[in-house]
Amino acid sequence: MKVLMVEDEPRFASSIVMxxxxxxxxxxxxDNGVDGLWEATEHQFDVVILDIMLPRLNGYEVLRRMRAREVWTPVLMLTAKDGDYDQTDAFDLGADDYLSKPVAFIVLLARLRALLRRGAPQRPVVLSAGTLTLDPARRVVERDGAPIELTPREYGVLEYLMRRKDVVVTKQEMLQHVWDAHYSGPDNVVEVYVGYVRRKIDTPFGTNTIQTVRGAGYRLDSGEYRSGS
Incomplete structure (x- = not known):
């Protein structure tokens, strides 16, 4: 089995490689993101071990560009325990698995073998709701072909709603799936981010895709169940 390791800490990398x-x-x-991206896209690997905080190009950008080029190699992301990115962000941005440093070699080995058994993921299906589309593989959102730029958290909110289009989802469900199951902050953060997403996918286009269901939560309207359609 062939593994690509993209890691800039020499002692840690040396011990894992050995x-x-x-x-x-x-x-x-x-030991840097630019070379990591080149290796991952120009050569075939069974799995990639990818650090997040890398020189020249960070791990998330390496992963985003890999998927944009339709490279579906399983990726195990690594980050410092007190790094800037948490587990939710890693999965939101397309990681197949995640480990915090320091990590025991035996744990990393077990996770790698699990990814190898699973194999490369299939290309995700493009999600759609009317003229709005979301491509999970390329992490691209468009309305009528016009690209819409979203932050990672805004993207997570929209993807969750689109995967459950025409179904009412509660704030608590969104907190558990888009933020973290152990999130303990105020639930009005959901309202804030839903507002951000609406201002990008609806307001400029005169649409009303994300609807508030009072006392229940939110529903993303696909337009498929409107009368007369």
């Missing part, structure tokens, strides 16, 4: 080679893996190691 351990993997001792387990029979073929390992290619690079």
């Amino acid at each position: 351990g993997l080679r001792a387990e029979g893996f073929v390992v290619v190691h690079v």
